[in-house]
Amino acid sequence: MNTPSHSTFPHAVLWHGRSITPDDPIIVNFIAEAHVAPIDQHLVRGSELKVEALAQLKEFANLSPHQSPYKLLVILEADKLSTPVANSLLKLIEEPPTHLLLRLNAERLSAVLATIKSRCQQAFIGDKTVTDDRFPWRDVQRLSLTEQFALAEKLAADDNLEAVITHWLAELEVDLLQGAPVDASIALGLELVTRLRTNANRKLALESWFIGQYHAA
Numbered sequence: 001m002n003t004p005s006h007s008t009f010p011h012a013v014l015w016h017g018r019s020i021t022p023d024d025p026i027i028v029n030f031i032a033e034a035h036v037a038p039i040d041q042h043l044v045r046g047s048e049l050k051v052e053a054l055a056q057l058k059e060f061a062n063l064s065p066h067q068s069p070y071k072l073l074v075i076l077e078a079d080k081l082s083t084p085v086a087n088s089l090l091k092l093i094e095e096p097p098t099h100l101l102l103r104l105n106a107e108r109l110s111a112v113l114a115t116i117k118s119r120c121q122q123a124f125i126g127d128k129t130v131t132d133d134r135f136p137w138r139d140v141q142r143l144s145l146t147e148q149f150a151l152a153e154k155l156a157a158d159d160n161l162e163a164v165i166t167h168w169l170a171e172l173e174v175d176l177l178q179g180a181p182v183d184a185s186i187a188l189g190l191e192l193v194t195r196l197r198t199n200a201n202r203k204l205a206l207e208s209w210f211i212g213q214y215h216a217a
Contacts, residue, residue: 009034009070010121012093012102016109017126017162020076026125027074027103034101037067046077046085054088061092061100070101078104079111086113093119108159117199124162124197132163137171145210152206161202165193184216 020026022043031041042060049057057073065071075081081089093102093116104120106112135155140148155161169189172182188209195205 009101011096011100012104012120014078014104014106014109014112014117014120014122015125016106016112016122017124019107020105020125022074022076030103031072034070034072035068036070036072036101037065040065040068040070041072041074043074043076045080046075047080049075049081049085051082051084051088054085058092062097065099069099071097071099072101072103075102075104077106078116079106079108081113081116083113086116090115090119110157110159120199122197122199126162129166130160130163131167131170132160133167135164135167137168140168141213145214148210149207152203152210155206156201156203162193162196165189165196169193182216185213188212188216 015026042057044053044057061071061073063071075089092100096102102120104112104116109117109122135151140151143151155164158164169186172186172189175182176186192205192209196202
């Protein structure tokens with residue numbers, strides 16, 4: 001099997017927002033899309049991965065595919081990797097063989113080593129309809145910019161950040177139905193959600209949102 005000179009898929013993606021199992025449709029569908037045969041797949045759980053097993057894992061990653069265009073390494077529970085194991089995986093994530101696709105999964109994005117997050121494309125796979133009303137937008141918009149920046153730092157480490165923003169958007173949509181001129185605010189909110197599903201710095205993205213609200217008001 002000839003391996004591709006470059007992958008048409010992102011080489012490292014971190015799926016976050018919920019835990020998945022080996023038979024989850026997101027894995028099954030990706031395997032089908034990438035045409036990866038069982039012999040070229042390897043799945044491990046971060047909670048069970050030990051330092052002594054990394055040599056075998058890296059050997060799998062570095063060997064050329066047997067029957068597929070790619071090798072696929074799936075790491076479930078990436079938020080439960082020990083620090084030594086996570087650090088040992090960095091080079092493989094940062095400089096993978098051209099034939100290797102890495103897919104990591106974490107329920108809690110904030111628990112994943114920052115250096116791993118920065119080397120992966122992030123994809124939110126949780127329930128996008130869930131809202132979190134702990135920080136109502138009507139209260140947040142009354143805060144000073146300094147207070148909002150302090151809140152941004154707090155929310156940047158919150159696993160339910162996207163649900164908080166979803167609630168803000170729901171509040172703004174109610175205002176829109178009542179005739180309030182909040183079109184620009186809603187557009188900024190949707191842009192914020194998009195940025196947070198990439199490798200954008202969460203704190204800076206929130207700060208930009210708060211600044212944007214002053215101009216949109």
